[in-house]
Amino acid sequence: MYRRAPAGVRKDPDRVRTATYQPEKANDLVGVHRRPFPNQRGVAADLSRHRPARSQALGSILRIQLPEIICWWGVDEADGLQDGQWNDRMNLLHCRGRHHEVESDAARQGNALIADLRFDLGTLHRETIVGKVGFAGTPVGHCVRTTGERSFAGRVNHEEIPATVATTSDSRRQAFEKEALPHLDTVYRVALRLSGNESQADDLTQETMLKAFRAWHQYRPGTNVRAWLLTILRNTFINEYRKAKRTAPEVDIGEIEPFTVFHEVQDADPEGRFFDQIVDEEVIQAIDSLPDEFRETLVLSDVEGLSYQEIAEITQVPVGTVKSRIFRARQALQRRLYDYAVEMGYIKRRPE
Amino acid sequence: MKKRRTRIDCREAFERLYAYLDGELTTEKADEVREHLDACKDCFHLATFESAYLRFLEARTRAQHAPEVLKKRILRHLLFSENASEHK
Numbered sequence: 417m418y419r420r421a422p423a424g425v426r427k428d429p430d431r432v433r434t435a436t437y438q439p440e441k442a443n444d445l446v447g448v449h450r451r452p453f454p455n456q457r458g459v460a461a462d463l464s465r466h467r468p469a470r471s472q473a474l475g476s477i478l479r480i481q482l483p484e485i486i487c488w489w490g491v492d493e494a495d496g497l498q499d500g501q502w503n504d505r506m507n508l509l510h511c512r513g514r515h516h517e518v519e520s521d522a523a524r525q526g527n528a529l530i531a532d533l534r535f536d537l538g539t540l541h542r543e544t545i546v547g548k549v550g551f552a553g554t555p556v557g558h559c560v561r562t563t564g565e566r567s568f569a570g571r572v573n574h575e576e577i578p579a580t581v582a583t584t585s586d587s588r589r590q591a592f593e594k595e596a597l598p599h600l601d602t603v604y605r606v607a608l609r610l611s612g613n614e615s616q617a618d619d620l621t622q623e624t625m626l627k628a629f630r631a632w633h634q635y636r637p638g639t640n641v642r643a644w645l646l647t648i649l650r651n652t653f654i655n656e657y658r659k660a661k662r663t664a665p666e667v668d669i670g671e672i673e674p675f676t677v678f679h680e681v682q683d684a685d686p687e688g689r690f691f692d693q694i695v696d697e698e699v700i701q702a703i704d705s706l707p708d709e710f711r712e713t714l715v716l717s718d719v720e721g722l723s724y725q726e727i728a729e730i731t732q733v734p735v736g737t738v739k740s741r742i743f744r745a746r747q748a749l750q751r752r753l754y755d756y757a758v759e760m761g762y763i764k765r766r767p768e
Numbered sequence: 769m770k771k772r773r774t775r776i777d778c779r780e781a782f783e784r785l786y787a788y789l790d791g792e793l794t795t796e797k798a799d800e801v802r803e804h805l806d807a808c809k810d811c812f813h814l815a816t817f818e819s820a821y822l823r824f825l826e827a828r829t830r831a832q833h834a835p836e837v838l839k840k841r842i843l844r845h846l847l848f849s850e851n852a853s854e855h856k
Contacts (some may be wrong), residue, residue, distance in 0.1 A: 476801045589846065600842070604834035618838050625842050676782070688817045691824040699828040717790070717820065719829040726794050743786050750821060 469583070513747055592632050599642045600625065602720050603649055610653045610716040612704055620657060624649040643726045650730055675753040676747065680766045690763040703754045710745035717742050774804040781811050789819055 603624055608617040628635075628648050635644055681688065703711055703719075709731075716727045717738075724742070728735045758765045776784075781804040787793050804813045828848040 446828075526771070592846070600839060601833045605830070605832050609834065617836070620832060621838060622842050622845065626845055629846055638825070676814065676818065677812045681814060682817075686813050686817060687822070689821040691821060694824075694828070696828045696831055699825070700832075703829070715829075718825045724790070738790070739787055742790075743783070746786060746825075748823075749825075 420641050457764055477597060517545075582589055588632055589629075595637075596628055596645060597630075597642050599645050602642060605719060606646060606649060607653070609700075609703060609711060610650070611657055611721070612639070616657060620649065622655060623652055623656075627652065640726065642720075643722065643730055645713070646720075646722075646730050650712075677750050680754070682765065683762060688738055690757045691753065693760070693762040694757060699753065702749055702756065704750060705752065706745060709741055710748060713738060713741040714745035714749065719744070774807045775800045776804050778808060778811055781805065781816065782806070785815060785818055786822075789815070789822060793845070 441595070485558060600621070604617060604621045607620040608614065611617050611620055624645065628645055631648070635641065678686070678688075681690070706714065712729060712731060716722045716730065717724075722730070724735050724738045726737045727742075731738070733741075756764075757763050777789055777804065781801055784793060784797060784801050805815050
């Protein structure tokens with residue numbers, strides 16, 4: 417509960433919103449005996465002395481919990497408040513037992529994980545809030561800008577939050593973040609080639625990562641996490657997505673010519689320079705036009721650089737089959753790219 | 769053109785070529801391919817061509833990354849997926 421602002425201190429929203437962060441004043445914001453901004457009305461939220469607070473970081477997301485927030489407010493001289501009256505007029509608000517939780521995108525700057533936060537103070541106060549934010553007595557950031565009603569904006573440096581506060585209890589998530597998340601791009605690229613469209617690749621990637629996280633206890637540390645993820649991806653794709661079967665142009669494996677394109681270009685372009693003129697999109701499109709088994713194997717081997725053994729485990733076929741698929745897939749793709757290069761005039765077809 | 773006799777012929781060398789370039793052959797089999805490539809100019813050029821092709825494939829296909837939005841979405845799901853159990 418708190419007293420309302422005295423009559424006659426009606427807010428001037430525009431003026432309040434222009435209040436900006438003043439570095440030299442930042443320290444003044446701690447404690448109840450100082451006025452935050454001498455010439456500006458405002459409310460200060462002091463989050464600096466109230467423990468426990470905890471923060472969790474995952475990738476570039478920062479989540480912070482504050483069990484309580486204290487905030488106070490005051491008005492400026494223009495509204496008739498004298499310096500000496502500050503304490504008297506100040507309204508101290510406690511918000512006990514409430515869980516304040518914010519989540520924010522954070523950016524890495526060196527070792528620091530910096531997040532801009534916005535605390536929703538709910539019914540605490542409707543005034544613009546300026547202040548300082550801290551955790552367990554350690555200031556780790558401060559309000560950089562007033563943000564209008566009911567919220568408090570601050571900037572937090574995750575690295576400065578004391579270790580005892582930053583939670584380390586969730587070792588599972590940390591392990592997952594460290595081991596599995598770096599392979600997100602791989603999972604996404606393979607998902608993209610398997611499913612053939614971006615929105616399905618998004619869903620497939622997300623489902624794969626969340627499944628992997630749920631099944632993280634089944635992963636044996638030190639084993640091949642990338643292959644493990646791709647196995648989950650492939651199973652998910654086959655079980656849940658392949659129903660809507662892709663229509664890849666059929667290629668009869670037997671029809672693939674036994675001779676490499678090299679035999680046609682060895683006089684004109686023995687080093688295969690014509691490849692360099694083919695842009696990424698065309699290569700991707702050519703890969704997408706391969707039959708399922710070829711495409712899958714080729715993506716794993718040539719796009720992601722997996723070993724034959726890894727591919728065999730993921731696609732559940734013998735290594736010999738992988739070898740043969742890689743051979744044929746590469747030859748088929750090469751033929752397509754060559755035909756395309758001829759079509760585009762990058763290289764002349766050898767006269768028969 | 770006079771060719772030195774090697775333990776494997778051109779066809780065999782070609783069949784093993786990709787596995788050779790991928791470093792997937794046993795030492796002995798790789799040696800046989802190497803020996804053949806040293807002796808046979810045609811196959812040597814073919815191997816150079818195929819090797820350029822593989823490098824090209826790699827260079828042209830790894831540029832795609834998971835979109836930032838998707839990354840954020842997944843991170844968010846991961847954070848929240850344990851929320852319930854944490855507060856118990």
